[in-house]
């Protein structure tokens with residue numbers, strides 16, 4: 576395996592002997608997802624089933640199904656949780672009103688909000704306290720956007736990409752700040768910020784990047800890989816923002832085609848027609864066992880030569896939510912979710 580790839584690959588050979596796979600690294604679980612999944616696992620061990628989880632703990636159907644089999648019950652709203660029960664809030668974060676609702680129902684809450692989402696919440700609170708209009712770049716209806724907006728509903732305006740900039744209305748064009756969802760396309764967000772700054776030259780930046788390290792690193796990795804692959808397969812769910820972005824980035828950076836699949840069984844053999852090099856990666860909420868399933872499927876079709884391309888080294892890990900801090904964690908990073916058959 577190469578430590579760092581220089582991005583130079585020839586394309587176009589199609590003989591069986593030259594079929595190969597480029598496997599992106601980093602891929603899959605980020606520190607926030609690892610922590611959120613572990614939170615539900617430990618809550619089940621510590622308190623026993625059922626443990627209620629508001630929304631999908633992370634946006635991956637396999638993770639959700641596996642935790643359901645262990646006794647987690649996923650609900651959409653706090654009012655669906657029986658009074659006095661335990662409820663876990665998902666990695667995407669919740670608005671303050673959700674905490675109030677939980678208190679009103681006498682629920683024991685465990686907050687698995689990713690610390691990097693919490694950071695954006697705090698930025699929103701601070702800008703609102705200073706009475707800025709806050710332009711939140713993100714996708715309408717995404718749970719993270721709903722949670723962040725709930726921190727300062729009177730100050731936050733959603734900006735859904737560069738095309739939405741012209742629609743923004745603010746009270747004072749000289750007192751405007753921007754924030755963003757953590758899982759956006761880095762390039763598109765920069766384009767949105769440029770367009771916002773043209774309208775609002777005194778636009779205030781967030782104190783640090785809101786698009787998280789994991790989203791950025793997976794996009795860097797897929798850009799390098801896509802330059803050498805005709806087809807890119809991204810493992811991830813359709814409601815996973817960062818996974819969907821990986822498909823877009825792959826197409827923008829050299830892949831002829833890129834597809835999102837939850838499982839190997841969803842791959843269409845027709846996608847392989849004339850393809851020598853297949854790129855494989857996965858979103859930040861995807862356990863690596865699903866990627867291994869895709870690699871096995873490809874190997875059965877002659878794509879058994881796998882080269883892992885590491886673009887960035889990752890070692891981030893987050894402490895458990897404070898409600899579970901007394902619990903001993905297994906050592907070392909990485910997912911612990913095993914497939915249930």
Ligand code: SF4
Pocket residue numbers: 605606607608666689690691692757758787788789790817859
């Ligand atoms: S994708 Fe980023 S913000 Fe979301 S859970 Fe992972 S580390 Fe946190």
